[in-house]
Amino acid sequence: METNVCNIVADVKIKIPELVGLKENHKTTIVKVNEVEIGGSEVIIIAGPCAVESEEQLFSTARSIKEDGAKLLRGGAFKPRSSPYSFQGLGEEGLKLLREIRKETNLPIVTEAMDTRQVELVSKYADMIQIGSRNMQNYPLLKEVGMSGKPVLLKRGMMATIEEFLFSAEYILSQGNDQVILCERGIRTFETSTRNTLDLSAVPMLKNLTHLPVIIDPSHGSGLRWMVPALAKAAVAVGADGIIMEVHNNPEVALCDGHQSLNLEEFKELMVDLRKIATAVGKQIL
Amino acid sequence: METNVCNIVADVKIKIPELVGLKENHKTTIVKVNEVEIGGSEVIIIAGPCAVESEEQLFSTARSIKEDGAKLLRGGAFKPRSSPYSFQGLGEEGLKLLREIRKETNLPIVTEAMDTRQVELVSKYADMIQIGSRNMQNYPLLKEVGMSGKPVLLKRGMMATIEEFLFSAEYILSQGNDQVILCERGIRTFETSTRNTLDLSAVPMLKNLTHLPVIIDPSHGSGLRWMVPALAKAAVAVGADGIIMEVHNNPEVALCDGHQSLNLEEFKELMVDLRKIATAVGKQIL
């Protein structure tokens, strides 16, 4: 199968692989995670803690975000950490907690797989499998989740070009799985005041190049809790199909990423604001 | 005078110079350009061509954008061009055309000065002096516009940190001139599908660090006409005090930046959308 040079968009000269390229009708593919549809006129909010830490932490967070309008629950059981001595996640114990709270709240679960050997296990519990930034070019892993039959949330590498991002998605689609959501989560630049530089222009760019839904992660995109609301609002305005955010019932004691997690009250307030922006751009958040 | 380490914002460890730092009441300084106020609850739209090319081009563009709600007219008479063989601007002839259309439309004029020796001349015609990205660290020029008494629109260098941006503004304020607007216009990253990567997170970051108003330039930020509307909407949502955009009555024949200039019709439609977003975030565009 061949790749094509994109002629769709003036002044953008990048290669677009076959399966991720725009469809003839320019329609966005609807990715279905249980009953939730991503890629339509509803802006889907995904929320939850960086890592599953305990029943109390996970359940109280999940109940609260559900009430405020989140449609999926995120939470890591296997955590990729820069240091081998940092908390690496609860493993299968964490997956079981996720399954339990789904039973109660009916929120579909998105959680990360880091190793080809984990995909089978994670598939048993998760409704959508996340591939993290550091694994965007882990090709064996991309193929494995492509074969899993599960919807996939693919995060952009922090120094990946748009072209590379699309080719990584193609690895998944080439295995017969077109249920892929692309997530921009900040790229690495010279700027150091933020953890990463959130590339919001990736949303309109990707929407001109691919039929896959595109969402934004303002938590990793800034690394700063107080900045998340402003960036989340911008994400809705720029046309994102959804937002994934870190929310924690008690960020001050979080085992990871507490400095960039909203607390429950902040999330509630933000949802009110996001609904207004969604309406202003002709979409909605239910 | 000493510089202070900023303790205002958790997790941001940068030096903030004295005069640009937040005021005690955290109020944004209102920059007044004739009757127009920037930094209040109205999102100010600045529009116009990259370069002044002719009476016909400038006047028809200015009349149209004024009708649609733009509050200032931009247009270059002296153009910084990468190649010495590219069109360098009409010079004083261009400044005279700007003055003439201001007389008719009452739109204040913002135009660039590139050389310390030009500041006196530009001050005679312009209502606000622009310092371009390439001159963000041209310190003699910063001092000169600081002494000019005119409001200044300072563009962030395409590889300048937030800290450097603030120190460049301090050069202007140190001359007794606090009428300075900061403009984020895209930074240089590894990504090549866009001309620059528009750093929208610079808006909330700067608003937490300085009392100066902050605006966004989505035209240079993307380099792609079709992407400007999405980024302009995001700019309003993220909290910008204004937007500066390139608009041309006939972008196809523009002498510079035609590929990133909106035509008159596109600008008119965008203004309708921007008003909705402004309302959604508690501001307005009159």
Place this chain on the structure above:
Amino acid sequence: METNVCNIVADVKIKIPELVGLKENHKTTIVKVNEVEIGGSEVIIIAGPCAVESEEQLFSTARSIKEDGAKLLRGGAFKPRSSPYSFQGLGEEGLKLLREIRKETNLPIVTEAMDTRQVELVSKYADMIQIGSRNMQNYPLLKEVGMSGKPVLLKRGMMATIEEFLFSAEYILSQGNDQVILCERGIRTFETSTRNTLDLSAVPMLKNLTHLPVIIDPSHGSGLRWMVPALAKAAVAVGADGIIMEVHNNPEVALCDGHQSLNLEEFKELMVDLRKIATAVGKQIL
């Protein structure tokens, strides 16, 4: 186990994990690959094709580079490719060819493993396992090669800071394996005339922070065959313990990276020049 803030080098404020940090005597750890020692006064040259393509290609290349002074043979059997439709390597068939030519030339083999499930197989054939740039933060893979007992060649991610590079190495050492070589191979910057920007300053920096040997890959570092000799000479002058280069008996028809591979004659000539530089800095190439 705790990490320490580095106080060794003035003006460098980064965290250094325990096991990779400098030893008290500041000695470089000697990494032994069969009879070859890396980290001593001999600058070790590693050469060979990007991918193993055929017996003829591999064997003629290996015989020639050995004669010119290369001490290890590189060649990929599993290739990480941006596109799922590009040549992905010969797999175990390639590993067998590597084993065969080792029998003849006695050159130890370095080849890449991309998947935790491949490590056992690759270990059966290879003398040193390479972890590619895209997998520098593939933590399960790092642990797996850490447990393999084989020497490891760890390439710096094209977006990885020095600190992250050292923490990735720590993942390997934390499994009881200190036979790790660090390889700088170009980082991603805004510059587009070269494929990557080779960060030669990483050599003295790493040598001030860790006891592990450091080598340079000028082939990926530039992506340009004609530039490889100049960068290889600079690598020896800057203090690298070795160089890894792509060499092919017929680059024009190579299945991957032909544009950055030296041909046999170019490699021969370069080795003459490298010996002179090695002598000038008090080292040698035998």
Place this chain on the structure above:
Amino acid sequence: METNVCNIVADVKIKIPELVGLKENHKTTIVKVNEVEIGGSEVIIIAGPCAVESEEQLFSTARSIKEDGAKLLRGGAFKPRSSPYSFQGLGEEGLKLLREIRKETNLPIVTEAMDTRQVELVSKYADMIQIGSRNMQNYPLLKEVGMSGKPVLLKRGMMATIEEFLFSAEYILSQGNDQVILCERGIRTFETSTRNTLDLSAVPMLKNLTHLPVIIDPSHGSGLRWMVPALAKAAVAVGADGIIMEVHNNPEVALCDGHQSLNLEEFKELMVDLRKIATAVGKQIL
């Protein structure tokens, strides 16, 4: 005059302006600064303090570096500083000190001009005018030094592509002045352990694209005194026509850049090493 797409170097697709492009014979232009020739088989060493601070500081440094083989003396009288409150240089007083020590040592002087209005004054004292990184795209200044008749040392902007660097040089040549030396001094990347990332590949790249001599600044390139020697050696090995280094008789009390300045003893030792590398690459340092 038109610009040409470069076809000289395979895989490098950048525009090369007319006057800086390679000559037919591929000869490097010899830039003459009084009796010193840059661009021939001698590697020219330029040394001196960041800023002229006092007679004692300048004279003792100049005498010492001359004895060790430096061929030009650098020293700033007008200093571009990020903060308006930092030491801005001695101004004309500094230029007079430079002239005085030239009388004694016969070392030609290279010093910076930052403002079009300074060029006439600086030309009266200096033998070569330096354009600093922050002014690489200060086009009025480039034209002014182009008309000055003086040799020009043009530093690459820390954010400038090779193509932009060449177009900035073209501004000078377009005024009839081909006595221009290009200086790579580190580019801005995500890496924070060094002040900048020295792009040594710029040397072979530029030498394949332009007839102008190319030199390296390892002091700004690293920002770390202890790293300067390693990078200087690499610069000679990679083919640079010269090196410009910060040397100070007492770096601990320097008013600027003390942390990256060699002391007199370190410079003396480095010169011994550099001569060996120069010989190894078929050049010399007299």
